[in-house]
Amino acid sequence: MSPARADYAAHQDAARTDPVAPAIPFQKVLVANRGEIAVRVCRTLRQMGIPSVAVYSEADRGAPHVRAGDESVAIGPAPAAQSYLDPSAILDAARRTGAGAIHPGYGFLSENAAFAATCRDAGVVFIGPSPESMARLGDKTAARRTAASLGIPLVPGAEEVASADRAVAEAERVGFPVMLKASGGGGGRGMRVVSSASEMKSAFEAARREAKSAFGGDRLLLEKYVHPARHVEVQILADGRRAQALGERECSLQRRHQKLIEESPSAAVASKTRAAMEDAAVRLAEAAEYAGVMTAEFLMGEDGSFHFLEVNTRLQVEHPVTEMRSGLDLVSAQILIAAGRSLGSATPAPPEPRGHAIEARLCAEDAYHGFLPQTGTILMLAWHEEDGVRIDSGIAQGQTLSPDYDSLLAKVVAHGKDREEARTKLVRALRGTALLGVVTNQSFLIDLLEDASFRRAETFTHTVESREWLPPATVPEPALAALAAYVSEPRSAGGAEEDTDRYSPWQRLGAWGRS
Amino acid sequence: MGPLVSAAPQPSGRETQMSRRLALRRGGTPLAVPYERKRDRIVLGQGDRRFEAEVKREGFWFMVRSGESTTRCAIARGRRQLWLSCEGRTYVFEEDHPGADAKAAGSTDELRAPMTGRVVQVAAEKGASVREGDVLVTIEAMKMEFRLTAPEDGVVSEVRCAPGARVELGDLLVVLEPRK
Structure with a gap:
């Protein structure tokens, strides 16, 4: 048992003796996001009996997340900068609907300290850390400084590079290849691996543009590109005074620095390493007086040594992996902590993680041709259902995918008593799923999960991109x-499109969406 | 069953065994498979290379039973393509019609949008000489940037896009005259 876990148990006992839990100070929550995460947050709000407000851009009118909220509000045109990323549009929607709190999900405004401060000034609860905690940990440059002050090992690099020339100088100091990252970024955007000085100028500019478009800030930092390395991260739950580690997730299988497969526990992390990583993560959270859910990311070398990478001051995409092992609802914990509850009273029981969980991200992209993003209309959609399989989806049959947003469509997560059981269950779930009309990475995810490297748990951050699939x-x-049966059916002979639209739940809706 | 007189030409005697041919393309490659159908029974292939199965429709699923094994497939028709999902793998087919491969490889290179998105930057300038691998256009889709590069050395003869413009999959962006 790690020190953090023991502390949690003690705290839990204290909570049981406290008969009066503080009341939740907000009666309605606005979910400032879209897609699967907005659907997922609304589900927990419903379970908690808290009314929810969904927001949508013009491109998302009628999307599943709009129907997931108890009410919904249009917030602007398709480009995220004018809708989901627009603080005034979101706050205005909260005001109009009387929502006392905002859940930001991940991406968009979730790691924007200025937005969290604006919410506070407007008297709206931001379900996440304080702007001060976010400033200390959410910004990659500041997080590196915080980690260094706590004696946590860092990847060699420079906290701030203002120009391509400066970046070249720093890269020569730590040695090529290096990685350029957006200070305020996350989710793999605004990141570029640069292997020589001649590539720097265009990489620098591209990373900067992407950072500005995705996060509204264009500061970059530079780190040595470490490989082979595994990506291991620790889930933290904290109440502003104490922090609790909820185990690790390994997310080494990535493309374009975006995760594809995540699992917990990591087969490569020894218990001593786990304890050390959890301890580092807990110290980071406590140093920043962090409240809410947080993830500390590390790169782990083949020898088991680890280096701090960054902190995500929000709910992670892959949080279901931790939820399936711990039985906790992290969104519920976030909401209760934002409502002022302490650690012990925000979660029902000390979570002793059990079994193994693996998540696969289903994305609209052509994995066999450079992972190019794909758009189109979903002609047919059917999920596999099984005990221990969870699907967090933000799509529906009949929906047209917009190029304005992330390619993540859904997460398929499987839990088993051990790694092999979870793996076979996840493969079965992916094989049993049919999604037609848009090219996705479904088949590629099966390839990855069936690959010898994954079966042996020998996967690294470069595994996906170093091979041809x-x-x-x-x-x-x-x-x-x-196919022969289909084309020889009389109905399909005339190219009957109603053949596939017939099953669409959208057809049953009188009008699209509500407003 | 449809009306007695159907607008679509129907082969007479649907219930008797008759020889037909699947004529499709997958990734530009023609796929021609002879088959026979008798009620739910489908026989693929000819001569000694044959595959026999019973195919039943359950909702949008096609249950294909062959010997001891049953495979579940889903099929949907899009505007231009036929989509099939089988065991988690998706296959996209175009219906084959004569002339589909008539588009001859011309003497110019056409740089087309590989996806629907927004043009971020246009580096190509009309009349400019470019080298193979030079970035000509940068497109953003799903918050990622993609750089489209010159397939070979040449001269830019046409630029058909501008920064900020929204482009659809297959839109012509730049025409390149290869260097002789």
Whole structure:
């Protein structure tokens, strides 16, 4: 048992003896996000009996997340900068609906300290850390400084590079290849690996543009590109005074520095390393008087040594992996902590993680051709259902995908008593899912999970991009037989499109969305 | 069953065994598979390379039973393509019609949008000489930037896009005259 976990148990006992829990100071929560995470947050709000408000851009009118909220508000045109990323549009929607709190989800405004401060000034609870905590940990440059002051090992680099020339100088100091990152960024955007001085200028400019477009700030930092390395992160739950580690997740399988497969526990993390990482993460959270959920990310070398990478001051995309092992609802914990509850009273029981959980991110992109993003209309959608399989989805049949947002469509998560059981269950869930009309990475996710490297848990951050992955070369005979049956049916002969639209739940809606 | 007189030409005697051919393209490659259908029974192939299955429709699923194994497939028709999902793999087909491969490889290179998105930057200038691999256009989609580069050395003869413009998959962006 790690020190953090023991502390949690003690705290839990204290909470049980406290008969009066503080009342929740808000009666309605606005979910300032879209897609699967907005749907998922609304689900917990409903379970907690708290009314929810969904917001949507013009491109998302009628999207599943709009129907997930008890009410919904239009907040602007399709580009995120004028809708989901626009602080005044979000706050105005909160005002109009009487929402006393805002859940930012991940991405968009979730790590924007200025927005958190604006909420506070407006008397609206931001469900997340204080702007001060965020400033100390959410900004990559500041987080590196905080970690260094606590004696946590860092990846060699420079906290701030103001120009491409400066970046070249710093890169020569730590040695190529290096990684450029947006200080205020996350989710792999605004990141570039640069292997020589001649590539720096265009990489620097591209990273800066991406950072500005995705996060509204264009400061960059530079780090040595470490490989082979595993990406291991620690989930933290904290109440402003104490922090509790909820185990690690390994997320080494990535493309474009964006995670594809995440699991917990990591097969590569020894218990001593786990304790040291959890301790580092707890110290980071406590140093920043952090309240809410937080993730500390590390790079782990083959020898088990680890270096601090960054902190995500928000709910992570892959949080279900931790939820499935711990039985906790992290969104509920976030809400209770934002309402002023202490650690012990925000979660029901000391979570002793059990079994193994693996998540696969289903994205609208062509994994076999450079992971190019794909758009289109979802002609048919059917998920696999099974005990121990969780699907967090933000899509519906009939929906047209917009190029304005992230390509993440859904997360398929499986829990088993051990890694192999979770793996086979996840493969079964992906094989049993059908999504037609938009090219996705579904088949590629199966390839990854079935690959020898994953079965042996020998995956690193460069594993996906260092190999060539090929689509299935031939169409299996049963598929051709089904095709023959389909085309020889009289109805399909005339190119009947109503054939597929018939099942769309959208067809049953009188009007799209509500406002 | 449809009306007795159907607008779409129907082969007479649907319930008798008859030879047909799947004529599709997958990734530009023609896929021609002879098959026979008798009620729910589908026989693929000819001669000694044959695959026999019973195919039943359950909702939008096609249950394909062959020997001991049953495979579940889903099929949907889009505007231009046929989509099939089988065991978690998706296959996209275009219906084959004569002339589909008539688009001859011309003497110019056409740089087309590989996805729907927004043009961020246009580095290509009309009349400029470019080298293979030079970035010509940068497109942003789903918050990622993609750089489209010159497929070979040449001269930019046309620029059909501007920064900020929204482009659809397949839109012509730049025309390149290869260097002789």
